[in-house]
Structures are given as structure tokens and as C-alpha cells.
Amino acid sequence: MALMMIAAVLAVMISAALPMLVAFLAVGLITHSRRRRAALRRGGSAGTVPLAYRPPVPPRPVAPPWPQARARFDMLRREYAAYECDPMQVLRLPALSDVTVPSTGRFVEAFAEAQALETDSPPAHTHAAAFVAAVDRAERAWRAARDAAERIRLSGLSPAERGTVERVIKLLTTARDSDSDAERLTAYAMARSELAKLDRAGVIHLPRTAQATLDAAGRGQLPA
Template identity: 85%
Template sequence: MAWFLVPAALVIGGSAMAFIMILAVIAILAWVAVPVLVAGTTAGLIAHNRRRHAALRRSGAAGMAPLGRRYPPPPPRPVPPPWPQARARFDRLRQEYAAYECDPMQVLRLPALADVTVPSTGRFVEAFAEAQALETDARPAQAHAAAFVAAVDRAERAWRAARDAAERIRLSGLSPAERGTVERVIKLLTTARDSDSDAERLTAYSMARSELAKLERAGVIHMPRTAQAALDAAGRGELPA
């Protein structure tokens, strides 16, 4: 039996040795291959990231502005209307206001527009005075011009509001007797304007002025000085009917 066990031991011993050698070879290959694989993977990831960032820069993806891109300039600030236009608008307003103040018939039909105790009329008179104080013959400095333009805007709005209020009020704030007197004065002025007879015209003006004086003394009508002067001149025959 001894002769049989020796060869078997050799065979078993040789197999173990071969197995150990195979393990050693595998360990050596793993020790060499793993760093190579890691290096290759790292290089691949770096290359992938570089390609991705380049694509993002080209496409302008959110969060990454393309190289060399410039943002648009902010929108310009609103510019107020030019000063010459504001002057022209204020001239038209002044003419419209003067036409009212110089016409006794308009004052009698819209008495609230001549009464500064009416809130809307008082606001207009203040706004008109402010614009008039800022008005200049030559173009002023930019700040002054802007203030004038704004004042003209306010005066125009106040004028429209005052006229609308006067149209609504008309003679509603007067007593029946006062309304009757105002209506009689309007008829007399209409007769004086339309009459072809100088005597009739002058008589109608004289009677209208007498009735109007009573209304003014009672505080019913606030006749502007310009309207009163026009009425006096017409009553003296200085102006054509």
C-alpha cells in the first residue's frame, strides 16, 4: 500500500501547487488591470463632461449663459411731451377761458364756472395760476420745462372738470325768483345782440346791466371784470352788437 500512497500524495500535492500558481497569476493580473480600468473610466467621464459643457455653452441652456452674450439694454425712460406742445396747449386753454370770462351770456348760463367758491372752479383757478407762473417765452431748463408740462396737464384736466360741473349745476342753485331774473337778463342781452335798431339795442343793454347789478349785489352772480367791461362798452354803443 505504501507504493500507492506516495504517487497519490504527489498528484494531490501537484494539483494544490497548480491551483496556488493560478491564484497568484489572477492576483497579478487584477493588480495590473484594475488601475488601467479605473484610469480609463475616469478619462471617459472627464471627456463626457467636457463634451456636455461645450454643448450647453453652444445651446445657451438655462443657468449657463453662452460665451460673449450681451444682455439687451434697459428700456428707455418715458419722456414727457415736448415743451413747445405744452405751450400751445396752454395758449388754447387760455383763449377758451378768456372767451368765457369776456362773454356775459356764457357767465349767466354757467355761473358756477365764474364762482371760485365752487370746488371744481377753485381747483381750476389754482391749477391755471400755477401753469401761468411757470410759463416762459424761451425754453427753460429741463426741470422747469417738465414742471410746466405737468402743470398744463393739471390745468387742462381741472378745466374740463370745472366745465362739466358747471354744465350740471347751471341755475339749479338759485331760487325761483333769482332764476327768473337771470333768464330775463339773458333775454335782454339776446335782444340787444340781434336787434337792428340802435335805440332798442342800447335800451336792452341798459336794462340788462341794471338787472345784473342787482344780482351781483345779492351775490347771486359773480360777473368777471372782463365780462362786465364788455357789457358796459356794448351798453355805451362802443362795440357792435
């Protein structure tokens, strides 16, 4: 009789607690499901929930290739100087020293811009990037100016002017190749005289560096 009463009491207690147990389990499942979805949205795995959201660290900016750009600009400067110091090159490609030719004018502007941005030591990131871009433009402009000068050559001169220029080139070739000091100095003197006429007529304008080379050669010194 006693066992029956105890069993009856236990049945009543279990029946009363069962709804609460079911509700507790349901709340737990819902909470777990919400945490799982939140973890997936934040990039976590299905079985983990990140403690806190951490935004991705932005990559460090890459330093512009300033040393390489400076080396390229030095090479460009040497190539440009070699042209301006060589009367023979100027006579063969006069458009490359004439800033009224559009391609030459663009190169001179791009070269001056790069030269203004050049520094002896690595500058700040923004300045370095501007210098690298300016060197790129100067190199492209130099190639375009040389290509245009190769196409033009002496085509803009009259037949008489072309004949004078070709005669000066022959004189300079003789002066360069001759083993005789007297013949060499005479050829340089005649070439300088003819170039002076072309300069006064506005046909050919030698850069000052090329003129200095001729002047030194005319005084018996080796040309630069």
C-alpha cells in the same frame, strides 16, 4: 538584438510619460469647461468667452412733450377767456365763475399752477415734465368744472333771482340780434342795471372782463 533593446527603451519612456500626458489633457478640459460656463453666465455663446464684461448702456431719457403741452395750454386759456369775456355764458353757467364751488376752485388753482410753470422757450427736463403734468391737471379740472356748472346752472338761485337772470339773458339776446342801434343800446343799459342789482345782492358776480364787454357795448361799441 539592437532593435529589441530600442523597443524596450521606447516602451519604458512612453509608460513614464503617459500619466503626465493624461494629466495635461485633464487640466485642459477642466479649464475649457470653466471658461465655457463663465461665458454662458455673461451672455456669451458657448464657443466664445467675452474679453471683458460691459454693463448695458441705459436708454436716454425721453424729452417731455413740452411744445404740445404749451399748445394745449394756449387752447385752454383761450377757452377760459372766451367764457369770462361773455356775459351770456357767465349768466348761463354762473358756477364756473364762482370759486366757492369746489370744482371751480380746483380748476382755478390748477390753471394758476400751469401758468406759473409756463415758459417762452423749452426749459430743463424736470421743469418741462412739471409743466406737462400741470397742464394735464388743468385740463381735467376745466372739464370737471364745466360739467359741474352745466349740472348746477341756476338751481342755486331763488325763483325771483332766476327770473331776473333769465330777463337779463333776454335783454342781451335782443341787444345782440337787434338791427336798431337805439334798441340795442337800451337793451344793454337795462341789462347792466339788472346785473348791478344782482351783483349787489351777491347773486351773480360777473368777471371784470365780462363787465368790460358790457360797458363797451353800453357806450355804443361792438362787444368783444
